[in-house]
Amino acid sequence: MYLNKSIKEINELLKNKTIKPIDLVEEAFQNIENNRELNAYITLNKEEAIKRAKELEDKEVDNLLFGLPIAVKDNIITKGLRTTCASHILDNFIPIYDATVVEKINEKNMIIIGKTNMDEFAMGSSSRTSYFGAPKNPWNKEKISGGSSGGSATTIASRDLPFALGSDTGGSIRQPASYTGIVGMKPTYGRISRFGLVAFASSLDQIGPMTTNVYNNALLLNALVGKDEKDLTSVRREDEDFTRLIGEDIKGMKIAVPNYFMSDIVSKSITSKVKEVIELLKSKGATVDYIDVDYLENAVTLYQIIAMGEASSNLARFDGIRYGFSYENPENIEDVYLKTRAEGFGEEVKRRIMVGSYLLSGENAKVYYNKALSIRDDMRKALKKVFDSYDLIIGPTTTTTAYDLTDPMDDPSKSFMDDVLVIPVNMAGLPGLNLPIGFDDNKMPIGMQIIGNSFEEAKIYKLASYLEKELNLSLNPNGGEDNE
């Protein structure tokens, strides 16, 4: 058992040849096999991963991520490895090139173990819209893991392996991270290339790291960022080490808590846990103020309009002609489109595409979409203004802890409302992280969201790592100890 050791320890063991990458890969696959009922994966990359691990035996261990297994959300394309977006319409799709983030993790000689389960095209908040069935929460198999990056959250929480990639359009990294008790970061919009991330809502989508602890998260982010000429919205920045502020004292930090985040939309067990953390921060010399931030209560409405609108346009490419599933016996080309999409897409996706198409059609584009973009601008200004006076914003990540897999899915608004606290961060393009801060009475994890100004991920990691150490929670659902 090596994967439960700290990354630095594993790195030493690899360097002095006590272990080989194949040992880590085999351990990861054994863990996944033991946890198979959690349904965290859509496709495993066993043969290729073993081959890759053996190739690495002759290479120099030149970085901390070398030889380490990683899971990739199934909306990030991987050359030669099936990428389905958890949809029937792509269930036979084999990409012919790699996403930029995949090239980056390959450059570090990390080993891709498999593609994780998710909501179909990342549309949902419980991963129950997956064509392959929902993943189960390692803390209680009757509960959801959240979504849309539910499979990545599940495999990290259950300690199958140390690293996973997720994507976050309206909370899809942070919300499942909260439900499963792991660390999940949505970086600043533009930090990480979206090239090869199957687009859902292009102005909101961002890839990010999901890990068991804060240090690993920052370490993986180091490997993922950078300008990519294949993504115009990726941003050129000076190189920085996101782990550099970890371990620093937080005395004098100024932290804001939006009143809306602590209002009665959030269950009491969660707000009281967040209040405990606030008291802890104060006792350690940080300033914490409750503030009002305009437009936060409008975030879900804006998100519905912008995300469904952009989704309807992005998903127009799935036409049954160029790749993926295609309806068998069409009468004419129109018939290919209509029936491929009818049979290929699941219910949630169809609903969103239909409403999105309507919102963008004719005059509606002005009435809804342009208006949403206008209010979005004001919401971003309101949030950015907070950082004139404060270092960070904190609050709960979710309004409840993980709910039952069997809870009804007949309310189409529900999956949006689950993300009410995480959506504003995407709207404003800011970085946000989920940190586990405790458990409710049913021993289900509670998460806190830490939001920073654009490109200030390092500051988020500083506070997160400080709290992680102070709280010193047992976050392994199997009961074992976690190392640093």
Add this chain to the structure above:
Amino acid sequence: MKEMLTKEEVLHVADLARISLTEEEIKKYQVELKKLLDDVEKINNVKGYDDDILIACWENSAELRKDIAGDMLDPKEVVNNAPRHSGNYIEVPVVISEGEGA
């Protein structure tokens, strides 16, 4: 406010989205789509915002890549990904039938 969309309204949005629907689905979406459309109506209650719009949260100016040919995908691989293909071509069903042309 009415409880559900008409059948015609549902068929209209399905047509915009290029999705065919069964009778059963139409009934379901009459209710479900109405719920989502009611949700988005709430945008009309928001007051006080200015006219600036935000298309994407993106602070740098456009940095376009140089217009030079780079590595290309192998056309054979691209075509092989299509459900129906032949040689270097993607096959599609008939677009305009006899008697349908201008």
